[in-house]
Amino acid sequence: MSDRTSLNIGLIGTGFMGQAHALGYATAEKVFDLPYGLTLRTVADVTEEAAAKAAKRFGFDSWTTDWRDLLNDPEIDVIDITAPNALHKEMALAAIAAGKHVFCEKPLAPLSADAREMAKAAKAAGVVTQVGFNxxxxxxxxxxxxxxxxxxxxxxxxxxxxxxxxxxxxxxxxxxxxxxxxxxxxxxxxxxxxxxxxxxxxxxxxxxxxxxxxxxxxxxxxxxxxxxxxxxxxxxxxxxxxxxxxxxxxxxxxxxxxxxxxxxxxxxxxxxxxxxxxxxxxxxxxxxxxxxxxxxxxxxxxxxxxxxxxxxxxxxxxQIGFNDLKAIEIAGYIGAIAGQQPEPxxxxxxxxxxxxxxxxxxxxxxxxxxxx
Structure with a gap:
């Protein structure tokens, strides 16, 4: 990824936190001097209506109703998970196995044993991770x-x-x-x-x-x-x-x-x-x-x-607001992917x-x- 000037983002989920993440990427790129540009590549949701609407509203290149499509896209660098809590483990482990960096909203997993498995897999794969505590x-x-x-x-x-x-x-x-x-x-x-x-x-x-x-x-x-x-x-x-x-x-x-x-x-x-x-x-x-x-x-x-x-x-x-905190969080995460700092x-x-x-x-x- 060292030859990349831009990171391609794949977002799973278009609800409250999905919107916050999408806005966070857009804001972070404009506010901070990031080591990479950020491209909103693909957004996934369970319905065509939600996925298509989010893609149009937030400027994603494409949309899908199958989150696994994001893993199969070699151009996507970061998988961002804002799906319901019970799905975090399956999605994160699949993304890690595909060699993607993973940003997952909290809680990381319903059971600490599952969370440990996810952390261990990420470390073994050498991918950079983030949990949403903005x-x-x-x-x-x-x-x-x-x-x-x-x-x-x-x-x-x-x-x-x-x-x-x-x-x-x-x-x-x-x-x-x-x-x-x-x-x-x-x-x-x-x-x-x-x-x-x-x-x-x-x-x-x-x-x-x-x-x-x-x-x-x-x-x-x-x-x-x-x-x-x-x-x-x-x-x-x-x-x-x-x-x-x-x-x-x-x-x-x-x-x-x-x-x-x-x-x-x-x-x-x-x-x-x-x-x-x-x-x-x-x-x-x-x-x-x-x-x-x-x-x-x-x-x-x-x-x-x-x-x-x-x-x-x-x-x-x-004053700054909630979505600005998400942009700050994203900027720190992108810096970690670039090796400029530890995982926040x-x-x-x-x-x-x-x-x-x-x-x-x-x-x-x-x-x-x-x-x-």
Whole structure:
């Protein structure tokens, strides 16, 4: 691939995340000085209508209803998987066997054993991988990590994280890939983000104690007949970190009124940080260095000083958005394919998150602490 000036992308799936990825490639090529040009070669979906519409809308050269066509095209360099969770393993392993680089949305696989198999296969084949955790690409998230590592918060003592939305709050909403046990449940779907953020900021989690709850115990199947729900709707876990801090996370997809609450609080001996994805361009900082009577959380607004915000907008406080985070993630991945940097969040990292998810689920079933 060293003689290529452009990478050809094959995208599987045209739903919410498929659209985000397609827009991310288009934006990344325009915003960043990438080592390769990016060509949207072929998009695949299960229906002709969805595939053809996506190809026309996002500028793919062609479309197909069979994702295997992407593997058989020698011109395609990257297979990007945004299909339902239960299909990730089959698609990724087939792409790896075909010698393609693979970008897969989270969760990497419903079982950590499957994720490990995928990571092992990718390493053996020498392909570059990425798992979709674009919230970690927020410049304000990076600033928080820098401040923590620089000791601006002092000794880190406690952590709280939550990822809550309400897209499954309606009990009449039918079964989907999300409620299929082969697809995961809320801890895999949203909790994976909360866990990835916790470890990104504070380092390894060493012990967990989970409480995973199915609040809506049945949903209509494709025939409208009530069928049992066998996955979690709300999951919480207490955490112990290697650095001595303690904390908790919550994953909740029935949080009525919440559309995108991916928040964290970090509390240290000298200060604290708060960030909410609902206001992703703001990081709030409390410092005990402030004089008594003058203390309080102060807002740090995203601006050109917080790389790579300045590549998107030269003016502070004008904000970047969700799709921009996906473009940042893609730019890092393309840099890894070119050998300019390690994989930003490859299959090994995705396996780690799935192992945490699985350990919390086991802990909830057993009712006690588990070592990670």
């Amino acid at each position: 919230y970690l690409c927020n410049p304000m998230m990076g600033l928080a990590k820098q401040m923590i590592e620089a000791g601006e918060l002092g000794e880190i003592r406690s952590y709280r994280g939550i990822h809550a939305e309400d897209y499954m709050a309606d009990a009449s909403a039918p079964h989907s890939f999300r409620t299929d046990p082969a697809g995961g449940g809320v801890l895999a779907d949203l909790g994976s983000h909360a866990l990835a953020t916790a470890e990104y900021l504070l380092g390894p989690i060493t012990r967990v104690m989970g409480d995973c709850v199915t609040a809506i115990d049945s949903r209509p199947d494709r025939n409208g007949t009530p069928a049992p729900v066998l996955v979690d709707d709300v999951s919480r876990a207490f955490l112990r970190f290697e650095n001595g801090a303690t904390g908790s996370i919550e994953a909740n997809w029935i949080a009525t009124g919440r559309k995108m609450q991916h928040d964290f609080e970090v509390h240290g001996s000298k200060g604290a940080l708060i960030l909410s994805q609902e206001r992703l361009n703001e990081l709030h900082f409390y410092s005990t260095d402030d004089a008594p009577g003058r203390r309080g959380f102060r807002k740090i607004e995203a601006g050109p000083e917080h790389d790579p915000y300045g590549l998107f907008c030269v003016a502070p406080g004008h 969040f490859g299959f090994d990292a995705g396996t780690r998150i799935q192992h945490l998810v699985e350990t919390i689920l086991v802990s909830s079933a057993d009712g006690g602490w588990k070592a990670v």
